[in-house]
Amino acid sequence: MKTTLAQQPELQSFQPEQTIYSSSVFIERETMYVVGGHQGRLDRSQMFSLDLSKSWSTSQDPPFKKLSGGLATLAAPGALTKDKKSWFIISNATAYSYNFAASSWKSLGEKYYITERRGLAAATDPDTGAIYVPNGYGGFLDGSNEMLVYNASSSDFLKEGLHPALMGRHFYAAAWAPTLKAMLMFGGGDYNTNNTNNDLYSYSPELGWSLLTTKGDIPSSRDSTCFVPAHEGRTMVLFGGMSDQGASLLDDVYLYDVESMTWKRGKNVGVVGGARYGHVCAVSDNYLIVWGGGSDGPISNLLMVYDIEKAEWTNHYSYKPAPVNPTDLFQPSSALSLPRSNLKAAVGVLGIVVMLVIGGF
Template sequence: MHFSMSAAAIVVAAAFLTASVNGQPPSWIPPSWRPTSTHIQRPRPTADPTPTPGDAPPPRAFANFAFSEHQKLFISNGWFGWASNWKGIYNEFHSLDLSVPWTSDKPAWEKLAYRSTGEGETAGQFGISKDNMTLYFFDGKVHKYNVKTNTWDLNIDSVFTRPPKNISDDPALDLHKGKMYPHGDMRSFKADVATDPETGVMYGFGESIQVWDEVYRWRTSPYASIATFDPATNNYTRPYDNDAHRVKLSDIRSGVVNSLVLSAAAKKLYAFMWEMDDGESALFEYNILSMKWTQLNTTGDIPSPRAGLCFAPAYGGTKLILAGGRSSTAPDDDTNAALNDVYLYDVATSVWTKMASAPSPHHGGVCAVSGDSFIIWGGYSAYSNNNEVIVANEDGPAIFNMSSNTWGTTYTPTPVGARSPSFVSQ
């Protein structure tokens, strides 16, 4: 379940990168295809982060990640954006063991086998199978990782299903007879991928829809749809012909990324939209059965507008936990735009509750839930919206007990007999 965040989307996400050169998209990639979200803003150089010993991953922001509750948190790739050489991290794959006890200063990291396609390294998104034994990596193609054997099966055979070209009923998109086309046959997701623990189907925002413009020819529209991948059939589907599948980004700030999770209890997807106007609800609900989006009227301690947050389901999807990010309303010269506040959302009542703040901010961190524990790591601990101040969060994983509303440095796994059904996230 959660994303299978990162992080943690809709229009132009850092998850969609094609083959890179020195960590940057090649010059031949059209500008409309290039990532433009806050994932990859180029900060001015500050200090290099401290190297990490052994199997611990080096500090990074906006890594791809997935977790299986009570078992492992997986991370790969990410952005090394505060050093003297701005670059992507494409050659590392790690896991954090959630089945054994550890402390923040000695976390149970393990370095894993990294995929190597021979075609240039790429960024993408993880999905995780309902039995938590297989990771799927989507970078335009589909790759499989066997958790038990620590091996990759690259570029597996998969089926791309695309409904017929459609005529939109939206006058705003009535360009070249309203025809809207998808972004090729890339098997990719914009950001977070959420797995249904019952069916195993993976959900995420597909590529933005391309429309015909007489001036600009094909261009990115303000629409994206929920795409799916079914591991049982290796079928990737992007349903562009159904308005119910689409989110109109012009209503929620075109060009941003959104965090997506799945609640097993409600059997619905929840998207927290980045950079909404202050006072406007940023939480949207997607009914998987009816394929309808609803902007929710939430109450309680509503989180302020933000980007780069961590969002995950907890307690079988009866709760959703949101942490960190950066303020999207802070002045450009505010060096405290990175956030450390934490909120718990009750799915049944639509009420947000502010919890104890994290020891330090995490903008673009990775996170996992296991029993009562919420774990967050990495990202930026200081960030200004004008990129003048960028500071890596070099702390070990921070551990939050959602039941007692306290932060600590010791992780204790949930006893086997007390475990709820596992869910996953990215």
């Protein structure tokens, strides 16, 4: 008798369990990583990845991969290291590092000054490698938090001042804007009042904190949203979240142009179960990928995809290789990677082209 796929459990694809307030990082066009979250009354240690290096459909076994050794976390701040080889995360007043190549976690130590507060976010300065966690340094009950700074090269924990308006802010979103050389921090709830915000602050290691005056279709106040960079950080994508004290869940999309400081509204999900809070997001090429979270109704598909360029929700993620930068072709590393015979041939062809061009002139 012919054996079917259903009779071979080891061949069946992995489908992650729905969780709220998981933590996530992503490497564009490569992989999205998700760990932890809450389900029922328990913090889960589920950990998995989603392949972003191939095309797939949300309805036909997306390429999830179960990973071992997850952390039981809830709304834990995390960010990629500068070299994109590790994942820095804080859980229960302890800092951890996950090495992608070794598929293993390493404790960076439990520190008395690392807050136990949940609902924080982190962002990495790609120039210095410093990782910033607003409200990550200080006491939990007195609200006297400051910003925690982790120096990955020296493994040191430092602190920086925090804007007074952001003291005690939680369930906010943060991302690094390379063109500004600054971290952007959006929204979140006030710890004492639970009122949500829609303000946008920037933090520059050189200039400090500032409240940005933005224009366009400014998003409403919210927390538990996602806010991720696209187009090499020139655009920030905001999706979903929760209004004041959970009064309503949101299914809207906004694009923030970093240079012009302008918000532009995208297309709502518009289906039952499409509104999300406590979800995780990634951006790869022109696609926003949304996974998990809580909703206002039964979720038919934990994974959603938004085409940024076409401004529409879709069932398909289409992989495209990164465009080749012409200047990379003339870097020494590129030339040295060619076999000697190919290198000679390339130099010869280049010389002929130059002679033809000169002759034309």
